[in-house]
Amino acid sequence: MPGARTPGSRRWASLALVAPGVAIAAFVVVGGIGMSVVQSVGLLPLVGDAAFSLDAYVANGDELLTGTALSLGIATASTVLSCLIGLTAAIVITQGRRTGRIVAAISALTIPIPHLIGAAAVGLLLSDAGILPRILGIPGTEWPDFVGGSWWIAVIFEYTWKESAFVALVVAAVLSSRVARYDETAALLGASRARRLRHIVIPLARPAVIVSAIIIFVYTFGSYEVAWLLGRPYPEPLPVLAFRLFDSISLTSRPEAAAVAVITTMISLVVVALGMALLRRTPLWR
Amino acid sequence: MTSRRNRPRTARPSLALGGAVLLLSLAACSPTGSAASDQQNYETWNEVVAAADGQTVKLWMYGGDEQGNAYVNDVLVPAAAELGVTLEQVPIADTPDALNRILSEVQAGETDGEVDLVWVNGNNFGTGKEAGAWECGWTDLLPNMALTDRADPLLLNDFGTPVDGCEAPWHKAQFTFVYNSDTVTDVPASLDELLDWARANPGRFTYPAPPDFTGSVFVREVLYSVSGGYENVPLAFSQDDFDALTPALYDELTDLEPSLWRGGETYPQDSNELNQLFADGEVDFTMTYGPATLTELVANGTYPAGTKVLTLNEGTVGNASFLGLASTSGSKAGAMVVANLALSAEQQAAKAEPGVWGQFTVLSFDQLSDEQRALFEALPESPVVPSYDVLSKNANPELAAAWVSPIDESWRQLVLAQ
Numbered sequence: 001m002p003g004a005r006t007p008g009s010r011r012w013a014s015l016a017l018v019a020p021g022v023a024i025a026a027f028v029v030v031g032g033i034g035m036s037v038v039q040s041v042g043l044l045p046l047v048g049d050a051a052f053s054l055d056a057y058v059a060n061g062d063e064l065l066t067g068t069a070l071s072l073g074i075a076t077a078s079t080v081l082s083c084l085i086g087l088t089a090a091i092v093i094t095q096g097r098r099t100g101r102i103v104a105a106i107s108a109l110t111i112p113i114p115h116l117i118g119a120a121a122v123g124l125l126l127s128d129a130g131i132l133p134r135i136l137g138i139p140g141t142e143w144p145d146f147v148g149g150s151w152w153i154a155v156i157f158e159y160t161w162k163e164s165a166f167v168a169l170v171v172a173a174v175l176s177s178r179v180a181r182y183d184e185t186a187a188l189l190g191a192s193r194a195r196r197l198r199h200i201v202i203p204l205a206r207p208a209v210i211v212s213a214i215i216i217f218v219y220t221f222g223s224y225e226v227a228w229l230l231g232r233p234y235p236e237p238l239p240v241l242a243f244r245l246f247d248s249i250s251l252t253s254r255p256e257a258a259a260v261a262v263i264t265t266m267i268s269l270v271v272v273a274l275g276m277a278l279l280r281r282t283p284l285w286r
Numbered sequence: 287m288t289s290r291r292n293r294p295r296t297a298r299p300s301l302a303l304g305g306a307v308l309l310l311s312l313a314a315c316s317p318t319g320s321a322a323s324d325q326q327n328y329e330t331w332n333e334v335v336a337a338a339d340g341q342t343v344k345l346w347m348y349g350g351d352e353q354g355n356a357y358v359n360d361v362l363v364p365a366a367a368e369l370g371v372t373l374e375q376v377p378i379a380d381t382p383d384a385l386n387r388i389l390s391e392v393q394a395g396e397t398d399g400e401v402d403l404v405w406v407n408g409n410n411f412g413t414g415k416e417a418g419a420w421e422c423g424w425t426d427l428l429p430n431m432a433l434t435d436r437a438d439p440l441l442l443n444d445f446g447t448p449v450d451g452c453e454a455p456w457h458k459a460q461f462t463f464v465y466n467s468d469t470v471t472d473v474p475a476s477l478d479e480l481l482d483w484a485r486a487n488p489g490r491f492t493y494p495a496p497p498d499f500t501g502s503v504f505v506r507e508v509l510y511s512v513s514g515g516y517e518n519v520p521l522a523f524s525q526d527d528f529d530a531l532t533p534a535l536y537d538e539l540t541d542l543e544p545s546l547w548r549g550g551e552t553y554p555q556d557s558n559e560l561n562q563l564f565a566d567g568e569v570d571f572t573m574t575y576g577p578a579t580l581t582e583l584v585a586n587g588t589y590p591a592g593t594k595v596l597t598l599n600e601g602t603v604g605n606a607s608f609l610g611l612a613s614t615s616g617s618k619a620g621a622m623v624v625a626n627l628a629l630s631a632e633q634q635a636a637k638a639e640p641g642v643w644g645q646f647t648v649l650s651f652d653q654l655s656d657e658q659r660a661l662f663e664a665l666p667e668s669p670v671v672p673s674y675d676v677l678s679k680n681a682n683p684e685l686a687a688a689w690v691s692p693i694d695e696s697w698r699q700l701v702l703a704q
Binding site: 062129141149228231232233 | 489495497548551552553555562563565566568698702703
């Protein structure tokens with residue numbers, strides 16, 4: 001064994017070990033986003049000469065604006081609800097009682113279900129011809145428009161159901177490793193439950209909640225299948241709009257699809273940056 | 287990430303437009319109209335039959351239709367084996383997969399490619415023809431072509447592209463409206479009356495939002511109707527005709543909107559969703575390109591017992607689908623033998639049986655012998671679906687593919703988004 005290895009060579013060794021992973025990620029991320037950007041500005045046309053133009057960003061101006069607003073709304077609602085429910089569930093889980101174990105089991109069972117299956121199940125359950133109105137004996141015409149309605153309730157419900165389980169497990173893992181000692185100490189010193197929650201549990205959970213929120217927001221903002229299955233044809237969230245344009249027969253719509261994808265990506269990057277800034281400001285980050 | 291839902295069982299082989307853009311791009315860079323055939327040219331049918339013996343033919347077709355798969359593997363494959371041709375079905379997710387493969391092979395100069403026959407029509411055929419994907423001028427050799435009507439417009443033009451012997455007919459399809467006779471008592475006799483019925487019965491009618499294929503056809507049917515019949519809409523696209531004809535279409539559909547399901551505030555996203563609404567009794571009409579499946583859907587209770595097919599005085603859009611022979615095929619003789627076999631009265635009658643596949647025949651009864659006609663007359667009569675003669679009365683031609691995108695796109699802007 002070369003025991004005399006310098007720290008420098010060890011750093012190179014570790015770099016070499018992660019290089020394949022970084023290379024693949026860079027290839028996909030830089031390559032994919034790069035191709036989208038190049039296509040969206042007209043430099044990679046299917047027919048005709050390549051020429052720089054921002055037409056693709058203007059072509060669907062109205063739909064792009066309504067789509068952005070809608071996608072932001074869906075992602076925000078899903079993220080906020082998932083974090084609130086997930087955090088509550090995590091606190092219940094870390095209490096360690098039987099209810100905690102049940103909540104943990106339910107959360108763990110929810111994770112492996114693909115969103116596509118979840119969306120189909122929510123559709124079967126909540127649509128106006130679904131199982132729930134039938135059990136309740138409510139005719140479809142009087143059932144609220146959860147699926148395909150103007151408030152996108154079924155979509156947000158599906159995201160919230162899946163993602164709150166994700167938040168619950170991530171936050172519970174953090175809390176169970178860190179919280180117990182502080183919590184017991186505070187309790188011995190006479191802190192009430194409410195004070196312990198406010199001064200110990202929530203501050204300790206905050207970094208994990210923020211990280212989960214970033215992941216959920218970016219995921220729901222860019223996800224296609226749930227919004228398509230449980231949504232309505234107009235207005236369209238950005239990923240649905242992008243895919244419809246991409247799939248369209250017209251030769252000019254590919255750059256437009258790429259433009260929608262680029263805008264979706266940029267908004268996601270901004271959200272990640274904001275989230276990371278918030279994370280750095282939490283006292284426990286380091 | 288694609289979550290395309292199941293298609294109707296009587297699949298339209300090539301009507302999914304997805305991927306066609308890629309095809310167009312490939313088409314743009316390949317030698318136009320040059321079928322890369324270095325095969326011998328057959329002069330007589332006997333030469334073809336002799337050359338076909340022992341060949342293996344790969345039939346690429348949409349594989350998401352169990353009845354279609356069962357027909358090919360259980361009926362057509364054994365019949366081909368008797369003629370010394372090994373037929374293999376290659377199930378694919380979408381017809382452009384096959385076309386992409388042929389086009390790559392054309393570019394690579396392949397002469398014994400993986401694709402021999404493709405179940406195709408419409409846009410995929412037209413794009414492929416432009417790019418030299420199809421062997422042309424071979425269908426005249428097929429003896430069973432004599433059983434078809436040589437003047438049948440559905441077999442001469444495929445969505446506006448002349449067939450030119452580049453593909454052999456296989457099935458016919460007919461766009462069909464379906465209604466529940468228990469709830470619809472004053473049955474409309476024309477599309478105009480159907481729309482009036484919808485206005486008189488708010489919330490009981492709707493159509494899938496284009497670019498869904500079925501919804502898209504419905505909008506084109508309305509275009510025919512408001513233009514005073516299909517004769518008044520030129521099949522080839524021009525911007526002038528579009529500007530002149532479509533305002534009446536969008537006015538009509540906008541005017542109809544408040545009377546639709548959910549007050550026209552939204553539309554079913556695809557035909558499956560509309561079928562679901564019909565099955566649940568939320569609407570009284572649905573529409574389909576595959577009426578043959580209706581018998582089974584009523585029999586198994588999915589659709590209400592009162593389900594009936596609505597025949598319109600002015601007729602509806604009909605089309606045909608075909609077996610295209612890849613220009614890169616190395617088993618052309620075998621492929622021709624299979625195409626001829628598929629056109630035989632026995633195979634067409636077997637395929638038309640609702641329990642087998644329920645595809646309408648492309649043969650003309652006037653050309654058949656009494657024995658051959660008896661095969662079709664022996665088919666069980668459906669209590670729901672009338673015969674193809676009745677369904678296809680006054681069949682309207684399909685508009686050229688170039689019409690489709692502008693009509694769908696303007697519908698989204700002028701009807702959906704308002």
